Amino acid sequence: MILLEPNSFVLEETLLTRFNSERQDAVDITLVDFDNVIYHVQTAGEQRNLLNLSVEMKYFGEVVGYGAEDILRREYGDYLVAAASPQYQITLQFNLDQLPADRAGLARHVSMLKRNVLASSFERAFAYWESQQEGAGPLMATHYRDNEAIYVQAQHDRVTVIFSTLFKEEVDRVLGRVFLQEFVDARRQVSIQNAPQVHYSSREPPLEIRHLPGLRQDESVGYVSFVLFPRHFATPEAREKSISQIQLFRDYLHYHIKCAKAYMHSRMRTRVKEFLKVINRAKPERVTAAAEKRTATGRYFRPQFRQPTSPQAVEGEW
Numbered sequence: 001m002i003l004l005e006p007n008s009f010v011l012e013e014t015l016l017t018r019f020n021s022e023r024q025d026a027v028d029i030t031l032v033d034f035d036n037v038i039y040h041v042q043t044a045g046e047q048r049n050l051l052n053l054s055v056e057m058k059y060f061g062e063v064v065g066y067g068a069e070d071i072l073r074r075e076y077g078d079y080l081v082a083a084a085s086p087q088y089q090i091t092l093q094f095n096l097d098q099l100p101a102d103r104a105g106l107a108r109h110v111s112m113l114k115r116n117v118l119a120s121s122f123e124r125a126f127a128y129w130e131s132q133q134e135g136a137g138p139l140m141a142t143h144y145r146d147n148e149a150i151y152v153q154a155q156h157d158r159v160t161v162i163f164s165t166l167f168k169e170e171v172d173r174v175l176g177r178v179f180l181q182e183f184v185d186a187r188r189q190v191s192i193q194n195a196p197q198v199h200y201s202s203r204e205p206p207l208e209i210r211h212l213p214g215l216r217q218d219e220s221v222g223y224v225s226f227v228l229f230p231r232h233f234a235t236p237e238a239r240e241k242s243i244s245q246i247q248l249f250r251d252y253l254h255y256h257i258k259c260a261k262a263y264m265h266s267r268m269r270t271r272v273k274e275f276l277k278v279i280n281r282a283k284p285e286r287v288t289a290a291a292e293k294r295t296a297t298g299r300y301f302r303p304q305f306r307q308p309t310s311p312q313a314v315e316g317e318w
Contacts, residue, residue: 004252006244008033012111014041015053015094019103024048024096034251035144037114040088049096052081054088055113059144061089066120066140075109075116090117118142118150119243122161125154126233132156139208147216148250151209159228162206165250166220175257176222177202197227224249 010031018027018041026048031039037057044050060068072080072090079092092110100106121140128137137154144150151162167173180200199206201223205215208225226246233239 003245004248004255006115006248007108007111008039008114009111011039011041012107015051015110016104016107018051019094019096019099019107027051033114034248035114040084042084044093051094051096052084053092053094053110054084055090055092056088057090057114057117059142060117062142063117063120066124066142068117068120071116071120071123076113079110115244115247118144118247121150121152122159122243122246125152125159126239128154129156129159129230129233139212141209141212145250147221150247153208157230159233160208161226161228161246162209163224163226163250164205164215165222165224165253167222168220171261172254172257173202173219173222175260176253179253179256180222180224194231196229196232197225199225199227224253 008031011033014029014031024043027041027043029041031041033039037055040052040054040056042052042054044052076092079094081091081093083089084091090113092113121142124140125137134156139151139153142150147166149164151164153160167176177200180198183198183200203217203219203221205212205217205223206225209215226249228242228246231238232242
């Protein structure tokens with residue numbers, strides 16, 4: 001199975017094209033990313049040397065409470081400006097005449113914007129763990145999709161991440177259950193015992209969020225819990241890797257469900273074609289009047305061939 005990249009590839013390519021372009025033409029491009037995130041790349045009016053990137057995130061109001069604005073100032077402080085429109089929550093502005101030498105690195109770093117904003121609840125949970133406080137930390141919920149959310153809660157020895165995801169079709173529920181069971185079984189292998197614990201429930205919410213109001217408890221919703229231990233976030237490298245990979249779990253799961261359905265459909269179409277070939281070969285051939293022979297009396301004559309039983313019989317006939 002492939003792993004999805006944490007950055008927006010189409011945004012990276014769009015920005016890199018504008019950064020490397022010798023002509024400063026007017027630009028007005030709208031891009032869409034996972035989780036209903038919208039990017040709007042546009043030149044600033046008549047000043048074509050200024051390129052604005054506006055971002056719309058419906059869940060930005062929630063992650064602000066977890067320190068998202070501090071992360072934006074830390075990662076993109078030199079490019080942050082006031083929002084260009086009430087529709088957008090984040091706006092970055094680039095002066096095409098004063099770009100750094102590593103333009104490819106800048107384009108990739110900006111394409112990680114959604115990942116960095118969603119990382120706010122994870123970073124706060126890791127900070128709570130580092131403080132060595134007793135008891136469980138605050139439960140941080142991010143409703144990043146309609147009727148779906150990510151819940152993060154820190155304890156003194158672990159960080160629990162819970163995904164609520166919807167399966168709109170019965171086939172998706174069956175395939176999703178198979179994929180999630182593979183996560184549980186794969187952790188038993190010696191080579192990947194360092195993976196986090198995975199728990200899945202199809203209707204009943206986990207204990208950490210069972211007290212929250214308005215949770216759906218029917219066959220169309222599933223809850224997946226990841227238990228991160230200190231080895232997953234003790235070092236800065238492990239922390240960044242864990243955040244990047246676990247954020248994309250929902251997209252990773254549904255992407256492979258769609259790929260599995262497409263593969264099964266292609267195999268079924270191939271099998272149907274083979275069955276049609278067999279049926280066509282089984283149809284008896286019709287004998288037309290032009291192909292039949294007549295005797296001297298005018299009757300139709302159909303030659304019948306007798307299978308000889310032995311070589312001696314063939315010689316006797318001759």
